[in-house]
Amino acid sequence: xxxxxxxxxxxxxxxxxxxxxxxxxxxxxxxxxxxxxxxxxxxxxxxxxxxxxxxxxxxxxxxxxxxxxxxxxxxxxxxxxxxxxxxxxxxxxxxxxxxxxxxxxxxxxxxxxxxxxxxxxxxxxxxxxxxxxxxxxxxxxxxxxxxxxxxxxxxxxxxxxxxxxxxxxxxxxxxxxxxxxxxxxxxxxxxxx
Amino acid sequence: xxxxxxxxxxxxxxxxxxxxxxxxxxxxxxxxxxxxxxxxxxxxxxxxxxxxxxxxxxxxxxxxxxxxxxxxxxxxxxxxxxxxxxxxxxxxxxxxxxxxxxxxxxxxxxxxxxxxxxxxxxxxxxxxxxxxxxxxxxxxxxxxxxxxxxxxxxxxxxxxxxxxxxxxxxxxxxxxxxxxx
Numbered sequence: 001x002x003x004x005x006x007x008x009x010x011x012x013x014x015x016x017x018x019x020x021x022x023x024x025x026x027x028x029x030x031x032x033x034x035x036x037x038x039x040x041x042x043x044x045x046x047x048x049x050x051x052x053x054x055x056x057x058x059x060x061x062x063x064x065x066x067x068x069x070x071x072x073x074x075x076x077x078x079x080x081x082x083x084x085x086x087x088x089x090x091x092x093x094x095x096x097x098x099x100x101x102x103x104x105x106x107x108x109x110x111x112x113x114x115x116x117x118x119x120x121x122x123x124x125x126x127x128x129x130x131x132x133x134x135x136x137x138x139x140x141x142x143x144x145x146x147x148x149x150x151x152x153x154x155x156x157x158x159x160x161x162x163x164x165x166x167x168x169x170x171x172x173x174x175x176x177x178x179x180x181x182x183x184x185x186x187x188x189x190x191x192x193x
Numbered sequence: 194x195x196x197x198x199x200x201x202x203x204x205x206x207x208x209x210x211x212x213x214x215x216x217x218x219x220x221x222x223x224x225x226x227x228x229x230x231x232x233x234x235x236x237x238x239x240x241x242x243x244x245x246x247x248x249x250x251x252x253x254x255x256x257x258x259x260x261x262x263x264x265x266x267x268x269x270x271x272x273x274x275x276x277x278x279x280x281x282x283x284x285x286x287x288x289x290x291x292x293x294x295x296x297x298x299x300x301x302x303x304x305x306x307x308x309x310x311x312x313x314x315x316x317x318x319x320x321x322x323x324x325x326x327x328x329x330x331x332x333x334x335x336x337x338x339x340x341x342x343x344x345x346x347x348x349x350x351x352x353x354x355x356x357x358x359x360x361x362x363x364x365x366x367x368x369x370x371x372x373x374x
Contacts, residue, residue, distance in 0.1 A: 025198075050199050052244075087249065088199040089371030124195040124370075143222050146293050147324070149374055150202050150254055150365055151221065172373055174294055 018063065019127070020184030021049040025152060035139045037067030037106070041179050046130035046159030048172055049180070050083075050152040053125060057187035059118040061110045062097050064129060064183035067137025074102040074136035076129065077161045078111070078183055081170055083124040089154065089172045091126050094118055099161045102136055110186065114164075117188075126172065129183045130159035141180040149175045195370060197244025201312070202252075202367025204326055208238045208312055209336030209363055213328065216335035218363070224324045226256030226292065229264075230360040233345040235315040237355040238363070239271070239337030242307050249302045251282045252294050252374040253314065254365040256322025262287050264316040264323075266297075266366050267349035271309040279303060279310070281349040287321035296374045313353060314366040315345030325362040333358035 016023055062078035079096030083089075095113035103109045131138065145153075154172035204210040204221055214220065230236070251266035267281030280303035289295045316323075328338065339355030367374075 052196070052198055083195045083199065083371075085195055087371045088195055088247075088369065089373035121194070122196065124197065124199060144292070146254055147221055147224060147365075149294050150200070150252070150367065151205070152198060152200055154373065172371075174296075174373060 017188070018184060018186050019051050020182060021180065024051060025049065035141050035182050037137045038140050038142065039134050040131040040136050040138060041134065041177050042157065043133050044130060044158055044160045046128045046156045047175065047179065047181055048126045048128040048154040051125040051127055053120065053122050056119065056121045059095060059113055059120060059185050060188055061112055061186040063108055063110045063186055064181065065139035066102060066105055066107060066109050067139055068105055069135070069137040070102045070105045071135065072101045075099045075132045075161050076102055077163045078129045079163045080185060081126040081128065083126060088124060091170050093164060093168045094120065096163045098164065127185055128163065129181055130161060130163060132161050139182045142178045143180065145175040145177050148180050153180055197242065197246055199371055200367055200369045200374060201240060201242070201246065203238050203312060203363060203365055207241050209338050213326070213332045213336030213363060216332040218328060218332045219326055221326070224326045224365055226322045227325045227362055228319045228322050229262065229316040230362060231342060232318045233315065233343050235313050235341045235344045235353060236364050237311050237313045237339040237341060237353060240310045240312040242305055242310065244307055246305045247302055247370045248280045248299055248305060248368045250296050250298045250369045250372055250374065252296045252367055252369060254324035255287065255289055255291065255293055255295050256324055257291050258320065258322040259289060259291050260287055260321060262316050262318035262321040264314060265349050266314045266368065268305065268368065269311040269313060269353055271311055275352045275354060276311050278349055278351050279305065284348040294374050298372065311353065311355060312368065313349065314364060315349055317345060324365040328361045328363045330359060336363065338363050
């Protein structure tokens with residue numbers, strides 16, 4: 001009984017500070033991740049994964065893992081949408097990095113929300129990332145899109161940078177690409193055990 | 194404000210997935226297309242909801258052969274003796290692209306409070322294919338995967354009587370709080 005509870009808390013209850021699909025999704029445990037560097041599949045295509053937050057927090061940074069080929073002329077935007085009550089596959093943008101030049105190859109790159117730290121409450125959110133060129137590479141898992149959609153992944157075309165202009169509100173689409181980029185948010189927790 | 198995951202499906206942590214995997218089952222990456230177990234067969238999987246969950250649509254991961262048969266997904270109260278239907282999709286023709294998700298809206302969305310339920314899916318025939326994770330009776334027991342034969346009748350029945358699984362497939366189907374899966 002204790003082991004089962006601890007296992008559940010590994011995903012749900014533990015106060016993590018870096019929230020990626022593989023650190024917080026209730027389904028990530030049944031989704032093998034073997035991330036490797038790969039070219040962004042379509043320019044201005046965004047990928048999304050759900051974040052279930054059990055406590056209030058402050059979003060301080062967005063993070064992603066760059067691939068082997070990078071260039072400062074390649075641009076990235078990462079944002080956070082709150083899921084709408086009437087339909088979880090729709091959302092409203094809360095904060096985003098804005099256009100950010102890709103940095104060093106094969107390292108974690110971080111960027112703060114363009115308007116500074118952003119406080120969020122418990123709830124369901126979508127974290128999304130877009131890149132403006134297929135020349136850029138990002139660390140990603142390559143499981144088939146239909147399978148990843150079952151586990152919450154979504155995508156959206158025409159996600160031009162900045163996301164604050166292209167998708168201040170959004171209706172997500174089924175993920176049709178075998179591409180799950182490794183990205184997420186960094187938070188400072190506001191609650192104490 | 195919505196809470197909990199946008200979707201819960203048969204192989205997620207809140208259903209069979211994690212326990213099934215601990216008992217030797219594969220990850221979702223090992224799932225593959227297969228025919229439905231039998232005509233009018235229903236697969237029934239224990240589901241735990243930690244948050245209120247609005248059932249607005251249901252979905253199944255279609256396999257390589259599309260068409261011919263009809264399917265539906267429902268949620269039942271978790272009584273072993275006679276579990277009552279709480280929400281279900283209408284029986285819908287297996288349609289769409291091969292190896293893709295078919296989503297069906299629920300006519301009257303239902304808000305399920307946190308608790309234990311049965312997530313169930315039925316299909317009318319064995320021509321259509323669905324994605325499934327290969328199972329064993331041991332994995333099925335660990336993952337609370339049950340079944341009921343000859344129970345689907347152009348839709349999900351009002352009550353089900355789950356029997357421990359002897360069919361060695363855990364099909365991929367689920368429920369969603371949104372219109373898009």
